[in-house]
Amino acid sequence: MTTPTTGARVSEVRVTPILITDPPLLNLQGVHQPLTPRTIIEVHTASGHVGLGETYGDTEYLDAIRKVAPHLDGVEVARPTALKALIDQILGEETREAATADVPASGLRGKRDLAKLKASVFAAFEVAFLDAWGKVLGVPVHALLGGKVRDRVDYSAYLFYKWAAHPGQDPDAWGAALDPAGVVEQARIFVERYGFTSIKLKGGVFEPDAEIAAVRALREAFPDMPLRLDPNSAWSVETSLYVARELTGVLEYLEDPTAGVEGMARVHAETGMPLATNMCVTGFDEVPEAFARRAVQVVLSDHHYWGGLRATLDLAAMCRCYGVGVSMHSNTHLGISLAAMTQVxxxxxxxxxxxxxxxPWQEEDVITRPHTFTGGAVEVGDEPGLGVELDREALADLHRRWADSEVRDRDDVAAMRVVEPEWNAPRLPRW
Ligand SMILES: O=C([O-])C(=O)C[C@H](O)[C@@H](O)C(=O)[O-]
Ligand SMILES: [Mg+2]
Structure with missing residues (x-):
C-alpha cells in the first residue's frame, strides 16, 4: 500500500558548521565574539526533497549532531518520533544524575544537562524533517503543526549595549550604545528600519540604576511601546525588588531578574511585576514547581532547546492551562531558524x-531570500515546508571561514578578555 510518506525517507544528511559575523553586543558574561558558530543541517529524501535545520554550532552540539547524522538513512521524515528513540540510543539513555545535574549553560540559558542536549539535537533534525515532509506533501510546516492562527508574527526590537567596534576592527554601522542616549538611538534605528512595536533591552551590563535610566529614556522616546529588560539573573532578590518597584508601570515584563524559582517567586509576589524567563524554566521537568510557586508569568519558548516545534506547542498548551503567558527567546541565528520560529x-x-x-544583528544568511520585517513582523508564508531555500554559495563561504578559523565555540568571556585581561564570568548575583 502506498502512503503519503512514500519516498519521504532520508537518503542523505549533510551537517555543515559555519561561522557568521556578530557585532560586539554586551551581556552579563562579556561580549559577543566577532565570529560565532552555527550548524546547518540538510536532510535529503529519496524523493529528491531537501529539509533544512539550523542550530547552535558549538562543539558539544556539533559533535552530537555528527554522531546522530549517519544513522538517519531510511528514517521516514514523517516520523520525528522515530528520531527521538534513535537519538536516545545514540547519545545514551538519560541517567538520573545527568537529568538533574546543574551545569551552567555559559550562564545565559539556565541549567543544562544531557536531556537538554538531546532535546536540542532532536529539535535541529525535527525542523529539517518537518521542512522535508512539508515539501513532499506541498504544504507549509505550520499546516503540519495544526495550521496557522495568524498571518504575521510580531517580533520585538532586541537592543543591546554595545561597543562601536570589536577590538582592532572598524566601527560597524550601528555605532556604540553605552548610555541611555545610545540605547534610544539604537531603538530608533530598529523602529525606523524594521517597524518594531515592542522593545527589549539586554541588561546585566551596567549598574541597575544605569539600566533603569535607559529604560526610562526608552519610555520617554517611545511612550506607547511595550518595554522589557533582561539582566540574565544578574541581580539579588533585593536588587530585583528595587528595580521591579522602580519600573512598575513602565515595563511589560521583567525577564530573569534573579536566579532560581524561589527568588523569582518572591520578586513577583512582593511587587506584582510580571516575570518572563528563558533561564529559570528551560525544560518540561522545571515547569511544575515554577508554575505552582508563581515564579514566572511568561515562558519564553525556544524550539532550539525545548525539543522542537511540536514541543513548543506542548509548552504553549501547558502555559495556557496554567494561565501563564508564552513568547519566544532567541540567540544569534540566521534565516532557517527565523523561518522555523515564525512557522511555529x-x-x-x-x-x-x-x-x-x-x-537584525546578522549581516549574513544562508538562504536565498532573507526575511524582511515590516511593521515589526514577519509574514507567515504558505510555501511548502519552511518556505526558504538554501544559498549554497553562501553556505560554502561561511563553512570555509569555519574551516580556516580556530573559533569553535561561543565564548563571551574570552571575547571580553581581549579588552579586559582580568575579566571572569561574574559570580551571581552581580548586584
Ligand atoms: O534572552 C536571553 O536571555 C538571551 O537572548 C540570551 C542571549 O545569549 C543573549 O544574552 C545574547 O545574545 O547575548
Ligand atoms: Mg533572557
Missing amino acids: AAAVPNLHHACDTHR
Whole structure:
C-alpha cells in the first residue's frame, strides 16, 4: 500500500558548521565574539526533497549532531518520533544524575544537562524533517503543526549595549550604545528600519540604576511601546525588588531578574511585576514547581532547546492551562531558524507578546531570500515546508571561514578578555 510518506525517507544528511559575523553586543558574561558558530543541517529524501535545520554550532552540539547524522538513512521524515528513540540510543539513555545535574549553560540559558542536549539535537533534525515532509506533501510546516492562527508574527526590537567596534576592527554601522542616549538611538534605528512595536533591552551590563535610566529614556522616546529588560539573573532578590518597584508601570515584563524559582517567586509576589524567563524554566521537568510557586508569568519558548516545534506547542498548551503567558527567546541565528520560529509562532494560539529575535544583528544568511520585517513582523508564508531555500554559495563561504578559523565555540568571556585581561564570568548575583 502506498502512503503519503512514500519516498519521504532520508537518503542523505549533510551537517555543515559555519561561522557568521556578530557585532560586539554586551551581556552579563562579556561580549559577543566577532565570529560565532552555527550548524546547518540538510536532510535529503529519496524523493529528491531537501529539509533544512539550523542550530547552535558549538562543539558539544556539533559533535552530537555528527554522531546522530549517519544513522538517519531510511528514517521516514514523517516520523520525528522515530528520531527521538534513535537519538536516545545514540547519545545514551538519560541517567538520573545527568537529568538533574546543574551545569551552567555559559550562564545565559539556565541549567543544562544531557536531556537538554538531546532535546536540542532532536529539535535541529525535527525542523529539517518537518521542512522535508512539508515539501513532499506541498504544504507549509505550520499546516503540519495544526495550521496557522495568524498571518504575521510580531517580533520585538532586541537592543543591546554595545561597543562601536570589536577590538582592532572598524566601527560597524550601528555605532556604540553605552548610555541611555545610545540605547534610544539604537531603538530608533530598529523602529525606523524594521517597524518594531515592542522593545527589549539586554541588561546585566551596567549598574541597575544605569539600566533603569535607559529604560526610562526608552519610555520617554517611545511612550506607547511595550518595554522589557533582561539582566540574565544578574541581580539579588533585593536588587530585583528595587528595580521591579522602580519600573512598575513602565515595563511589560521583567525577564530573569534573579536566579532560581524561589527568588523569582518572591520578586513577583512582593511587587506584582510580571516575570518572563528563558533561564529559570528551560525544560518540561522545571515547569511544575515554577508554575505552582508563581515564579514566572511568561515562558519564553525556544524550539532550539525545548525539543522542537511540536514541543513548543506542548509548552504553549501547558502555559495556557496554567494561565501563564508564552513568547519566544532567541540567540544569534540566521534565516532557517527565523523561518522555523515564525512557522511555529504562527500556530501558537496563546502567543500574546512579540517574540525575540537576534536576526537584525546578522549581516549574513544562508538562504536565498532573507526575511524582511515590516511593521515589526514577519509574514507567515504558505510555501511548502519552511518556505526558504538554501544559498549554497553562501553556505560554502561561511563553512570555509569555519574551516580556516580556530573559533569553535561561543565564548563571551574570552571575547571580553581581549579588552579586559582580568575579566571572569561574574559570580551571581552581580548586584
Ligand atoms: O534572552 C536571553 O536571555 C538571551 O537572548 C540570551 C542571549 O545569549 C543573549 O544574552 C545574547 O545574545 O547575548
Ligand atoms: Mg533572557
